[in-house]
Amino acid sequence: EAQVTQNPRYLITVTGKKLTVTCSQNMNHEYMSWYRQDPGLGLRQIYYSMNVEVTDKGDVPEGYKVSRKEKRNFPLILESPSPNQTSLYFCASSDTLGQGDWNEKLFFGSGTQLSVL
Amino acid sequence: QQQVKQSPQSLIVQKGGISIINCAYENTAFDYFPWYQQFPGKGPALLIAIRPDVSEKKEGRFTISFNKSAKQFSLHIMDSQPGDSATYFCAACEEGGSEKLVFGKGTKLTVNP
Numbered sequence: 228e229a230q231v232t233q234n235p236r237y238l239i240t241v242t243g244k245k246l247t248v249t250c251s252q253n254m255n256h257e258y259m260s261w262y263r264q265d266p267g268l269g270l271r272q273i274y275y276s277m278n279v280e281v282t283d284k285g286d287v288p289e290g291y292k293v294s295r296k297e298k299r300n301f302p303l304i305l306e307s308p309s310p311n312q313t314s315l316y317f318c319a320s321s322d323t324l325g326q327g328d329w330n331e332k333l334f335f336g337s338g339t340q341l342s343v344l
Numbered sequence: 345q346q347q348v349k350q351s352p353q354s355l356i357v358q359k360g361g362i363s364i365i366n367c368a369y370e371n372t373a374f375d376y377f378p379w380y381q382q383f384p385g386k387g388p389a390l391l392i393a394i395r396p397d398v399s400e401k402k403e404g405r406f407t408i409s410f411n412k413s414a415k416q417f418s419l420h421i422m423d424s425q426p427g428d429s430a431t432y433f434c435a436a437c438e439e440g441g442s443e444k445l446v447f448g449k450g451t452k453l454t455v456n457p
Binding site: 231258260262267268269270271272275277283285286317319331332333335336337338 | 350353376378380385386387388389390393433443444445446447448449450
């Protein structure tokens with residue numbers, strides 16, 4: 228089944244304790260991205276990657292890191308989490324974004340609910 | 345600066361009614377306008393999308409209306425069903441820049457039986 232898999236589904240941590248949220252897609256997509264969803268703020272892009280070893284900042288990159296060593300994986304790293312990073316995080320992938328394709332479509336994972344105490 | 349303004353924040357409609365969600369934008373370089381649908385506990389999924397060269401696109405009960413001069417676009421859900429209850433996001437991006445898709449804040453739609 229074609230899917231974007233995020234782990235963990237839920238995570239509670241404390242301020243300053245480094246954590247990684249994993250994201251993997253099995254569709255051989257070149258493009259991957261991370262979003263955070265907050266009530267009343269919608270979806271905001273954190274980082275994106277057009278291909279392996281190519282990453283770029285989105286609208287809210289502060290406090291986050293990403294890496295793209297393999298095509299299928301795009302982990303999100305919080306080196307020193309703070310309470311304002313409590314949010315619902317989504318990973319997404321696509322095989323067409325950035326190419327001007329009429330059928331551009333993002334495939335989203337099921338989300339990771341992060342709470343930083 | 346909010347690039348795509350979405351309204352209303354929440355919407356309650358009776359079964360069989362028409363649901364209308366509106367979005368407005370300022371960036372005239374925006375060239376692609378998708379709508380995403382999100383059910384509770386799930387990630388968003390593409391519902392329907394439009395480009396500025398057409399004023400309307402219809403897929404089943406879902407229609408996007410686009411007004412380029414007013415820089416507005418809207419989603420119409422005809423014959424709304426309880427199964428349509430979800431959060432809807434409009435989005436936009438520039439030509440060739442869809443890797444930086446920007447989303448509206450979302451509209452929570454509730455369709456009562």
